[in-house]
Amino acid sequence: MEIRLLHTADAHLDNPLSGLGKVGNARRKEIARAFERVVSIAIEKGVTALLLAGDLYHDPSARSSPWVKSLFKKLERHGIHVLAIPGNHDELPACKAYMEEFPPNVYIFSGEELTPYTRIEGLSIYGVVSTDKHRRVLKGFRKVDAPGFHIALVHGQYRLTDQFAENYCPIEPEDIELSGLDYIALGHFHNFMDCSHGRTRAFYPGSPARLDFSDIADRVVLLITLNDAAVSVEQVPLEDRQYITVEADINDPDHIHHQVASIEDEAACVRVRLSGITGDPSISSSIVDDLVEKYSDKFFYFCVEDKTDVMIGDLDDDFTIRGKFLQRMRQRVQDARDGEDALRVRYALSYGLAALRGARLK
CATH class of the missing domain: 3.60.21.10 (Metallo-dependent phosphatases)
Incomplete structure (x- = not known):
């Protein structure tokens, strides 16, 4: 049977x-x-x-x-x-x-x-x-x-x-x-x-x-x-519509645009998830606005999630765990041997701040 x-x-x-x-x-x-x-x-x-x-x-x-x-x-x-x-x-x-x-x-x-x-x-x-x-x-x-x-x-x-x-x-x-x-x-x-x-x-x-x-x-x-x-x-x-996530670092805007522009499936739902560290919150806002203006009409659906962290300028009086972590990582960025080394430190800083927020790390 x-x-x-x-x-x-x-x-x-x-x-x-x-x-x-x-x-x-x-x-x-x-x-x-x-x-x-x-x-x-x-x-x-x-x-x-x-x-x-x-x-x-x-x-x-x-x-x-x-x-x-x-x-x-x-x-x-x-x-x-x-x-x-x-x-x-x-x-x-x-x-x-x-x-x-x-x-x-x-x-x-x-x-x-x-x-x-x-x-x-x-x-x-x-x-x-x-x-x-x-x-x-x-x-x-x-x-x-x-x-x-x-x-x-x-x-x-x-x-x-x-x-x-x-x-x-x-x-x-x-x-x-x-x-x-x-x-x-x-x-x-x-x-x-x-x-x-x-x-x-x-x-x-x-x-x-x-x-x-x-x-x-x-x-x-x-x-x-x-x-x-x-x-x-x-x-x-x-058969189904694709859902595509682009993981992007705020410090490399040219690469962000390259990643999105290279998506050929215009019927897809596309999400750009920005991460990284910036000293000026207006930078991420500007990048978000630029991405939305340029790509909203290219795909079935397009959105940007801004998960960036702001590097606070004066951290000397911040005695929290987050403050001490930022102080150390700021010094590591300044001591970086070259641009590639600095980018690695920024990635480490981004993951560290996410962990302190209780975010789920991948």
């Missing part, structure tokens, strides 16, 4: 995208079309079920719910089931759309325990709604004693080594490995990630469309094939 499923998550329909300004509405429509494309792929691939692992909607208002229902009815006409869990953006009971009447092919998990849905031959599919964001929903889980394949839908944060990572409904590697499940359809992280451990395959598909500049990976939906031999996972590509 072979069963095929399609796994997606984090569509975030109705996202206001207020940061995109005048192009926000156009981008919202693109995000909706990306989800519609997922539905089309489910039909093209002839899957048994579409798995939605949370945050279908960006907020509980779920204004797109009538349109989403029409897509679910389209899947019903092709004999395709829809199994979904709410996420942290469209959680129950706030999101009333999940409690409405759906076509018979749709099942929304609403319990706080991983309970199985067994109405599809050969499958036991588990889903959970977590009202405790600190709870490890997979900890101690054991599948029911039933033949066929065992699949779970979980919306939560896989444990990363990064100390600044969010800890929403944490998922530990051992929770995956000891679950005994064949596949875990994860949601919450917006880029593709393989979290498989032991014999259990577990993946984040990422959002169907990029939602902000942190969504750097290619967009995909996951085609899961289950048979007696193995569980295979295929990344089916989704």
Whole structure:
């Protein structure tokens, strides 16, 4: 027996995208079309079920719910089931759309325990709604004693080594490995990630469309094939607009312009993130204004984030850690052997000030 499923998550329909300004509405429509494309792929691939692992909607208002229902009815006409869990953006009971009447092919998990849905031959599919964001929903889980394949839908944060990572409904590697499940359809992280451990395959598909500049990976939906031999996972590509970040130092304006001008994709969303040290705050303001004036009309969306630090002129009476650090680094700049050495010191100064602010360093 072979069963095929399609796994997606984090569509975030109705996202206001207020940061995109005048192009926000156009981008919202693109995000909706990306989800519609997922539905089309489910039909093209002839899957048994579409798995939605949370945050279908960006907020509980779920204004797109009538349109989403029409897509679910389209899947019903092709004999395709829809199994979904709410996420942290469209959680129950706030999101009333999940409690409405759906076509018979749709099942929304609403319990706080991983309970199985067994109405599809050969499958036991588990889903959970977590009202405790600190709870490890997979900890101690054991599948029911039933033949066929065992699949779970979980919306939560896989444990990363990064100390600044969010800890929403944490998922530990051992929770995956000891679950005994064949596949875990994860949601919450917006880029593709393989979290498989032991014999259990577990993946984040990422959002169907990029939602902000942190969504750097290619967009995909996951085609899961289950048979007696193995569980295979295929990344089916989704076309999407590029989000490009240009990291630039305030002390090299010519290079900043060169970096931006070399971007050939005019359909991209482009962000310039300025860093570095300046003794005059008007310098960064001038560079920002110049960049915005020159490139705002070249790309679908363009913005500049000014993360520069100002080197305060008189630091002799500043006895804070920041003040002492700046005093030392100012002297290092003055003692630099050449321009390249001075630039390295400025980079070190920039990273040091960012660390003192508690910023996340890369």
